[in-house]
Amino acid sequence: MIHLAFKHDIAFTGDFQGAADADRRAVETFGEVLAGSGRPLVIASGTLGLTPGRVATERDGRDPGPAPAHLPAGPLTRLATAQMTLALASRGVRSSVVRLPPTVHGDGDNGFMAALVGIARDKGVSGYVGDGSNRWPAVHRLDAAHLFRLALEKAPAGSALHAVADEGVPIRAIAEVIGRHLTLPVASIAPADAAGHFAWLGGFIAVDSPAASTLTRELLSWQPVQPGLIDDLDKGHYFRGPSA
Numbered sequence: 001m002i003h004l005a006f007k008h009d010i011a012f013t014g015d016f017q018g019a020a021d022a023d024r025r026a027v028e029t030f031g032e033v034l035a036g037s038g039r040p041l042v043i044a045s046g047t048l049g050l051t052p053g054r055v056a057t058e059r060d061g062r063d064p065g066p067a068p069a070h071l072p073a074g075p076l077t078r079l080a081t082a083q084m085t086l087a088l089a090s091r092g093v094r095s096s097v098v099r100l101p102p103t104v105h106g107d108g109d110n111g112f113m114a115a116l117v118g119i120a121r122d123k124g125v126s127g128y129v130g131d132g133s134n135r136w137p138a139v140h141r142l143d144a145a146h147l148f149r150l151a152l153e154k155a156p157a158g159s160a161l162h163a164v165a166d167e168g169v170p171i172r173a174i175a176e177v178i179g180r181h182l183t184l185p186v187a188s189i190a191p192a193d194a195a196g197h198f199a200w201l202g203g204f205i206a207v208d209s210p211a212a213s214t215l216t217r218e219l220l221s222w223q224p225v226q227p228g229l230i231d232d233l234d235k236g237h238y239f240r241g242p243s244a
């Protein structure tokens with residue numbers, strides 16, 4: 001089975017911990033049901049904040065250890081749920097974790113990129129924090145979907161996989177494309193003002209969190225074929241709307 005559900009409705013309105021706790025209980029239940037069956041369990045996780053300041057690989061974040069000090073409690077619970085999923089390999093579950101970049105992009109996306117476009121419209125400025133050189137990885141939703149299918153079909157038990165096409169796109173480059181399409185100024189937002197300007201994205205927008213997918217590509221012969229983030233933004237579908 002593939003588990004993609006998450007209570008984003010409560011997670012992004014103040015109760016991320018409650019959503020992460022519910023998710024953990026759900027995965028524990030799946031593990032109990034699938035134990036000893038050899039059947040696949042694929043869950044979604046994230047690359048964001050895995051190894052700030054350096055390129056994260058599939059080998060990072062696999063094993064429970066001292067809690068990484070930079071992660072808040074809710075994301076820590078999600079990390080622990082992913083580690084628990086990988087450990088189900090020793091209980092006869094062909095478990096795998098697909099780590100998604102914050103920017104899973106494409107027509108119809110209502111995630112991080114759509115939120116950034118909405119914030120730029122509301123504020124009348126397309127912002128980034130500091131010099132905007134911090135990087136986020138990215139993947140097109142169709143390439144990510146293909147990887148989930150490959151994981152379900154043939155990922156070895158206990159595989160951590162990275163659905164990463166662009167290893168690291170500077171946030172400033174994203175802000176510039178958004179500003180160009182919305183005909184808005186592009187400006188640096190002071191770190192102290194990030195929470196006010198970017199709302200729930202304020203806690204993430206300044207994180208430098210690139211990620212690689214070399215091992216995933218080798219393991220499953222996965223090859224992203226869709227447009228990269230900047231080319232996809234340039235296609236214009238994010239900017240259809242009242243003020244576009």
Ligand SMILES: NC(=O)c1ccc[n+]([C@@H]2O[C@H](COP(=O)([O-])OP(=O)(O)OC[C@H]3O[C@@H](n4cnc5c(N)ncnc54)[C@H](OP(=O)(O)O)[C@@H]3O)[C@@H](O)[C@H]2O)c1
Nearest residue numbers: 004005006007008044045046047048100101102103104111
């Ligand atoms: N960490 C990252 O950077 C990152 C980035 C992208 C995605 N992800 C993860 O990838 C997964 C999929 O993301 P997405 O963008 O596709 O999320 P989404 O659009 O919010 O979809 C989540 C789905 O979960 C369902 N759901 C929520 N609560 C449920 C419940 N109690 N019982 C059954 N279903 C429930 C929702 O159903 P309804 O529509 O009926 O409410 C919705 O269809 C999530 O786990 C997400 O957190 C992580």
